[in-house]
Amino acid sequence: MRYLPKSPADREAMLKAIGLRSVDDLFAPIPAEYRLNRDLKIPRQMAESEIVDFFRQRSRENGDGYTSFLGAGAYFHYRPVVIDSLISRGEFLTAYTPYQAEISQGTLQSIFEFQTMICELTGMEVANASMYDGSTAAAEAVMMAVRLTGRRSVVVARSLHPEYREVLATYATHQGMPLTVAGFGENGRLNLKELEKSITAETAAVLVQSPNFFGTIEDVVAIAEIAHKHGAMLVVSIAEAVSLGIVEPPREADVIAMEAQSFGVPMGFGGPYCGVIATREKYVRQMPGRLVGQTTDKHGKRGFVLTLATREQHIRREKATSNICTNQALIALMVNIFMTVYGKVGLKELAKQNLAKTAYAAGQFAKHGKVLFGSAPRFSEFVVQTSEDPYAVNGRLLGHKMVGGLPLKKFYPELGNAALWCCTEMTTRTAIDTAVGLVAESERSVRSGKEEVDVEEVAR
Amino acid sequence: MKRMTRKATRHVNQNEGLIFEKSSAGKAAWKLPPLDVPEVDTAALLGGVERKDLGNMPEVSEIEIIRHFTRLSTWNYAIDLGMYPLGSCTMKYNPRVNEAVARVEGIANGHPYQPERISQGALLILKTLSECLLEITGMDAITLQPAAGAHGEMTGLLMVRAYHQSQGNARKKILIPDSAHGTNPATAAMVNYAVENLKSDSRGMVDIGALEAQMNKDVAALMLTNPNTLGIFEQNIHKIADILHAKGGLLYMDGANMNALVGKVRPGDFGVDVMHLNLHKTFSTPHGGGGPGSGPVAIKKALEPFLPRPVVVTKTDGTLGFDYDRPQSVGRVRAFYGNFGMFVRALAYIQANGPDGLRQTTEDAVLNANYIRKGLEGTYHLPYSTPTMHEVVFSDKLQAKKGVRTMDIAKRLIDYGFHPYTTAFPLIVPGALMIEPTESESKEEMDLFIEAMRSIAEEVEEDPQTVLDAPHSTRVSRLDETAAARKPVLRWKPTA
Numbered sequence: 001m002r003y004l005p006k007s008p009a010d011r012e013a014m015l016k017a018i019g020l021r022s023v024d025d026l027f028a029p030i031p032a033e034y035r036l037n038r039d040l041k042i043p044r045q046m047a048e049s050e051i052v053d054f055f056r057q058r059s060r061e062n063g064d065g066y067t068s069f070l071g072a073g074a075y076f077h078y079r080p081v082v083i084d085s086l087i088s089r090g091e092f093l094t095a096y097t098p099y100q101a102e103i104s105q106g107t108l109q110s111i112f113e114f115q116t117m118i119c120e121l122t123g124m125e126v127a128n129a130s131m132y133d134g135s136t137a138a139a140e141a142v143m144m145a146v147r148l149t150g151r152r153s154v155v156v157a158r159s160l161h162p163e164y165r166e167v168l169a170t171y172a173t174h175q176g177m178p179l180t181v182a183g184f185g186e187n188g189r190l191n192l193k194e195l196e197k198s199i200t201a202e203t204a205a206v207l208v209q210s211p212n213f214f215g216t217i218e219d220v221v222a223i224a225e226i227a228h229k230h231g232a233m234l235v236v237s238i239a240e241a242v243s244l245g246i247v248e249p250p251r252e253a254d255v256i257a258m259e260a261q262s263f264g265v266p267m268g269f270g271g272p273y274c275g276v277i278a279t280r281e282k283y284v285r286q287m288p289g290r291l292v293g294q295t296t297d298k299h300g301k302r303g304f305v306l307t308l309a310t311r312e313q314h315i316r317r318e319k320a321t322s323n324i325c326t327n328q329a330l331i332a333l334m335v336n337i338f339m340t341v342y343g344k345v346g347l348k349e350l351a352k353q354n355l356a357k358t359a360y361a362a363g364q365f366a367k368h369g370k371v372l373f374g375s376a377p378r379f380s381e382f383v384v385q386t387s388e389d390p391y392a393v394n395g396r397l398l399g400h401k402m403v404g405g406l407p408l409k410k411f412y413p414e415l416g417n418a419a420l421w422c423c424t425e426m427t428t429r430t431a432i433d434t435a436v437g438l439v440a441e442s443e444r445s446v447r448s449g450k451e452e453v454d455v456e457e458v459a460r
Numbered sequence: 461m462k463r464m465t466r467k468a469t470r471h472v473n474q475n476e477g478l479i480f481e482k483s484s485a486g487k488a489a490w491k492l493p494p495l496d497v498p499e500v501d502t503a504a505l506l507g508g509v510e511r512k513d514l515g516n517m518p519e520v521s522e523i524e525i526i527r528h529f530t531r532l533s534t535w536n537y538a539i540d541l542g543m544y545p546l547g548s549c550t551m552k553y554n555p556r557v558n559e560a561v562a563r564v565e566g567i568a569n570g571h572p573y574q575p576e577r578i579s580q581g582a583l584l585i586l587k588t589l590s591e592c593l594l595e596i597t598g599m600d601a602i603t604l605q606p607a608a609g610a611h612g613e614m615t616g617l618l619m620v621r622a623y624h625q626s627q628g629n630a631r632k633k634i635l636i637p638d639s640a641h642g643t644n645p646a647t648a649a650m651v652n653y654a655v656e657n658l659k660s661d662s663r664g665m666v667d668i669g670a671l672e673a674q675m676n677k678d679v680a681a682l683m684l685t686n687p688n689t690l691g692i693f694e695q696n697i698h699k700i701a702d703i704l705h706a707k708g709g710l711l712y713m714d715g716a717n718m719n720a721l722v723g724k725v726r727p728g729d730f731g732v733d734v735m736h737l738n739l740h741k742t743f744s745t746p747h748g749g750g751g752p753g754s755g756p757v758a759i760k761k762a763l764e765p766f767l768p769r770p771v772v773v774t775k776t777d778g779t780l781g782f783d784y785d786r787p788q789s790v791g792r793v794r795a796f797y798g799n800f801g802m803f804v805r806a807l808a809y810i811q812a813n814g815p816d817g818l819r820q821t822t823e824d825a826v827l828n829a830n831y832i833r834k835g836l837e838g839t840y841h842l843p844y845s846t847p848t849m850h851e852v853v854f855s856d857k858l859q860a861k862k863g864v865r866t867m868d869i870a871k872r873l874i875d876y877g878f879h880p881y882t883t884a885f886p887l888i889v890p891g892a893l894m895i896e897p898t899e900s901e902s903k904e905e906m907d908l909f910i911e912a913m914r915s916i917a918e919e920v921e922e923d924p925q926t927v928l929d930a931p932h933s934t935r936v937s938r939l940d941e942t943a944a945a946r947k948p949v950l951r952w953k954p955t956a
Contacts, residue, residue: 001817003553004824005902011824014831014903026826027724029693029847034730040723042592045814048557054811055561055585055804062581063574064566070573073795080490082525084563087748090540091533094554097750098536100880101941102871102934106532107749113479116951120515126950130751132607135795163795170768170791174621174652217509246502248511268562269582270572270796271607272752284948290750294952295944303936307944313610313646314885318655323610323646330748340479340525344517346490352502353495359505360497377506398575406573429496 001045062269067431068403071381071422072213073134073161073239074270075262077350078426080341083264083334092333097290101305107329108304111292114336121244121339121347122258123251124278128289130327130335134259135164137275138207138237139171140288140322141257144277145205145233146177147286147321153178154205155198155232157190159212161239162411168207177204188216188373188383190223199230209237210250213411214420215358215381216373217247224252241335242424243379245342245351255279264338265331274331285311288322350425354380357423361432365421368440372418381422383408383415386439388446390419397438404435465915467542467908468877470933476531480952483518489525516954535935536749537879543905545832547851547882547894548641548689550719550741555812558744558805567804572796576781582800583780586772589807590756593737596818597715598728599758605768605798609716612736612755613647613683615768618790619759620681620710620734621651622766626788627708631680634712637666639690639886644683644714653680660888664690664844666700675707681734685714686727689886689894690844691829691851693720701731710734718742719898720826720850723819733760739799743806754802766790770797824899825850828906832897835910839917843889850898856891859917862924866891869916871938872930876912 006014011023020026027035046054068076087093091106098104098111111129118127131137142154154172156165158181165181172179180198185191190208199206206227210218220236227234236253238244241262250256260274261267279287285308293307313320342350362371362382370385383405386393390407397404405419412418423432502510520528537544544551562568570582590602606612617634624631633654636644645655656674661667666684682704687693694700701711713727713735719742721727727735739745739754759767769789770782782797813821826849833842833852840854856866870880870893882894897906919927931937 001813001820003555003812003817004820004899005905006824010903011827014827018827018830018834020830023823023827026823026830026849029695029849030725031695031698031730034697034725036723036725036729039815040818041595042815042818043588043811045817046811048812051557051808051811052561055564055567055808058581058585059564059566060581061578061584062566062570063578064569066574066578068571068574070571072573074572076569076571082489082522086526086529086533088559089530089533091536091538092529092749093559093746094539094544094551095536095749096544096546096549096551096747096879100537100870100874101939102931102936103535103537103874103879104749105535105935107536109478109532109535110529112950112952116478116480117517119951120517126948132611132752133795136607136611136793161795163792166769166792167794170618170793171650173791174618175650176652217506244511245514246511247506248509266563266568266801267571268568269570269579269800270798271794272754272799272801284950291948291950293944294949295940297936297940298938299936301936303939305939305941305944307941307948307950310945312642314642316646317642318645318649320642320646320649323614323643323650325608325610325643327750328748328752329750330746331752333749337525337529340518340520340528341489341522343483343488343490343519344514345519346488346492347514347517348511349492350490352500353492355502355505356495356497356500359500377509394575398577403571403574403578425492432497 066401066403069405069421069435070403072406072420074267075240075424076267076426077242077262077424079264079266082341083337086337087330087333093330098306101303105303108292110333110336112294112304114332115292117339118276118278121249122256122278123249124256125281126284127276127278128287128291130332131275131277131289132328133271133273133275134237134239134257135167137257137277138164139168141235141255141277142168142205142207143171144255144286144288145235148283149204149233151202151204152176153202154207155180155182155195155203157182157208159184159190159214160207160209160237161213164237187376188214189218189376192222192226195223195226199232203230203232205233205235207235207237209239211240211243211379214373214383215378217377217379220250220252240380242351242354245347246355247379260335263335265334272328272331274328274335286321288324290327353425357425357427358382361421361423364432364436368436368443380424381420383418383420385416385418386443388417388442390417393439393442396442397435400438402435465876465912473534474531476528478952479518479520479528480516482520482524485519487519487521489520489522542877543897543901543909544879545881545895545897547896548716550896550898552744552898553900554744554746555809558808561808562801562804580780583772585803585807587780589803592810593756593758596722597735597758598726600761601764601767602756602758603768604756604803605794606755606757607794607799608753609736609738609755610643610647611793612757613643614650615793616712616734616736616757617647617651619763619766620712622790623763624680632678633680635674635679635682637684638888639688640683640685641689641714641716663846664692665694665696668696668699671700671703675703675709677707679709681710681712683712683714685716687717687720687849690853691848692844692846693849697730716741717850720822722822723815724822734763739802739806744809745802745805752799752802754799768793821899828897828899828901831906832895832910836913839914840893851894851896853889854893855889856893859920860891862920864920864924864927866893868927868930869893872916872927873912874931875933878909878912
């Protein structure tokens with residue numbers, strides 16, 4: 001086996017040193033009746049070239065070469081080459097959690113820089129070293145609010161990513177946290193009247209996403225005012241981090257739960273991604289996850305350590321703020337490098353391009369279909385309503401190696417034949433024009449009723 | 461440093477400030493293509509929510525970024541440099557082909573919502589890995605959704621709760637041995653179960669008498685790590701399972717130490733009902749400085765209806781798809797399908813090994829731990845003489861007489877060119893030195909480690925101050941953690 005650095009003679013010598021005759025003696029503690037006396041039924045040992053072939057084949061079966069208009073919590077942005085060059089260094093890739101500060105200063109300093117940049121971008125005072133992803137970060141942020149307010153119930157915007165809502169529901173069920181969902185209005189924003197009605201004296205947190213699932217930017221100032229008036233905390237989830245380059249961050253929030261995938265992390269069929277929680281300094285001791293702090297060593301030199309560990313499971317056990325143990329350090333490093341590459345000016349220009357592409361696409365679609373929620377500002381996503389079933393529209397597009405917007409029927413049946421489209425700096429005008437053309441064509445054919453459309457179930 | 465070490469030599473490394481300290485207006489490491497759609501008036505589009513300023517975000521060039529992070533990287537110790545004997549962490553070699561295949565275009569850029577018709581590659585990876593893990597564990601069904609080991613624990617206990625609820629009583633508490641990982645009790649609390657401690661016996665195993673006395677119909681499950689955190693296989697595992705099952709309880713196995721078992725014994729065969737795996741331990745996905753992990757949960761048939769949504773199924777036309785119609789599911793624990801990139805790596809690792817390679821891996825891991833135990837027995841106090849599997853736990857009892865504790869020895873080990881072992885865990889061994897070499901260490905590397913550990917023990921006798929002041933060879937030494945926690949500085953700020 002090519003990963004094992006021992007010759008048969010080495011093994012022999014080691015057994016002899018231990019005073020054993022055979023390897024079986026090492027496994028004597030395992031009761032004989034449970035020992036496996038056969039080969040595992042798994043694929044045989046493969047050569048490296050065979051493994052590479054296997055995954056290349058899987059890649060070909062996995063949408064390779066398609067142009068996509070999907071967003072909805074996973075965004076296709078350009079990843080500067082330096083990201084993979086740097087994270088591939090073994091010193092980053094193959095290091096453990098930086099408990100031994102003296103030989104982990106590289107990881108620790110980079111996390112400290114990450115925390116700083118997240119604070120700058122979100123307008124918050126502290127940020128943790130990362131969480132699993134945006135969905136679990138949102139759930140953990142809500143539980144943080146529950147601990148801070150001593151209240152138990154939560155009001156969630158229906159315009160929050162539906163899968164984030166599902167994750168929160170899972171976390172909340174066994175915590176005995178009642179969830180109330182507040183709907184959205186004609187403009188795609190949280191319905192403030194409904195919010196007002198949903199909040200009670202028991203509401204610990206209001207959880208909204210901005211830009212929300214439809215790409216619409218919420219009126220965070222108004223939402224915060226309502227939440228705070230009732231003594232509830234406002235948790236804002238941000239799924240599209242690039243928006244922070246051009247959209248004012250939700251500074252009125254008490255906690256921000258972010259998904260930073262857009263910052264240099266491959267879409268990778270849904271993970272691994274990089275959640276982050278940012279908040280105000282006064283709440284830091286109820287914040288879950290790892291934190292890096294600055295200090296000095298015995299010679300007075302600046303250095304960094306993991307800190308405030310008394311919140312954590314390995315010290316507090318069942319009284320910890322969360323059971324979270326690892327964070328997403330390597331992914332946070334990708335995010336960190338991405339933020340460093342684009343920086344103060346680049347992030348703004350990048351966000352502007354996303355905004356421009358989306359504005360153009362929404363404008364073009366509006367000529368042939370109905371683009372919903374136009375009266376509130378949006379960032380990079382928009383909802384298109386068609387006469388035809390969006391699954392059928394997408395079936396047509398697939399024939400042209402294009403993946404259309406995400407059909408919303410599953411999550412929002414009330415929106416009818418609606419789909420969520422997304423553009424980024426990677427979306428070309430040609431691709432937009434082609435997609436708009438195909439949608440226009442299918443709209444015409446449905447209206448004239450001439451053509452039978454092959455309605456194939458192509459999405460889940 | 462008085463003693464010479466064969467493993468390490470000091471060399472110059474570069475100083476480097478924070479990235480913000482290198483920033484100045486006008487430098488850039490980015491270039492966007494020309495915009496092919498009309499420019500927009502951002503103020504008109506966004507109105508009041510337009511952002512004007514990005515604060516103190518850095519402005520640096522590409523070469524500065526490369527040097528910055530390369531310099532930082534040289535301040536880290538890593539598996540690629542040498543032995544990383546952290547007990548319980550399984551710091552094994554991270555094969556590079558894993559990284560290569562995770563970056564193949566259609567795998568790296570697959571969108572989680574792309575139609576199933578063009579997701580067959582990803583679905584087959586999910587299915588194949590699931591099948592391999594089920595065969596390895598001897599369990600019946602699996603979810604890959606949890607993002608890490610602790611997340612897997614939560615998912616497992618949610619299924620335990622749902623199972624008991626379906627039997628008419630969710631039950632009240634979880635039994636947890638005193639040797640358990642801190643995540644176990646923290647997880648039990650997260651799913652609203654009370655935690656009851658279970659004592660270990662004099663051999664370091666679950667005290668069967670205590671378990672019998674504590675087991676009743678309020679107990680939902682026992683969370684057991686096997687081999688436990690002392691590196692000891694629970695020889696009475698079948699009795700433990702029987703005691704639980706007789707009163708309707710479930711046996712949860714923390715799979716953190718699965719590296720001692722793969723190909724030799726299967727948890728499903730010795731009575732485990734629910735278990736999580738750590739792909740970043742047993743299955744070689746990189747630790748990356750603290751994540752991403754991945755914590756699949758494997759279960760017995762009776763718990764299958766409660767799996768998180770969605771599950772991968774073969775459809776009537778033979779293609780693969782996701783099944784969301786799972787009315788008894790505990791729900792979702794994460795958006796999308798889990799840390800897919802880690803599944804790719806774990807599967808590549810399983811393929812590189814095959815059945816013979818995985819078995820040899822386990823044998824070598826156990827052989828290595830026993831070799832170290834033999835090499836250090838007598839030099840360091842061994843609190844439990846029960847046979848060792850993949851890791852061995854010593855204590856600092858002998859060295860403590862000179863005022864030297866486990867953390868001091870650990871810090872001194874750094875000067876000898878090694879990453880320290882795990883200190884002060886498990887909690888049932890005061891002053892623990894928990895050593896897990898994994899299969900990735902050669903005899904030569906372990907001989908150097910044993911030599912270093914013996915040399916430190918001699919130093920403790922002759923010159924304890926050298927050990928107490930260690931490390932002597934690092935950029936920074938003994939950072940002030942108390943000050944860091946008392947007045948937290950958690951971000952850089954420009955000097956006024």
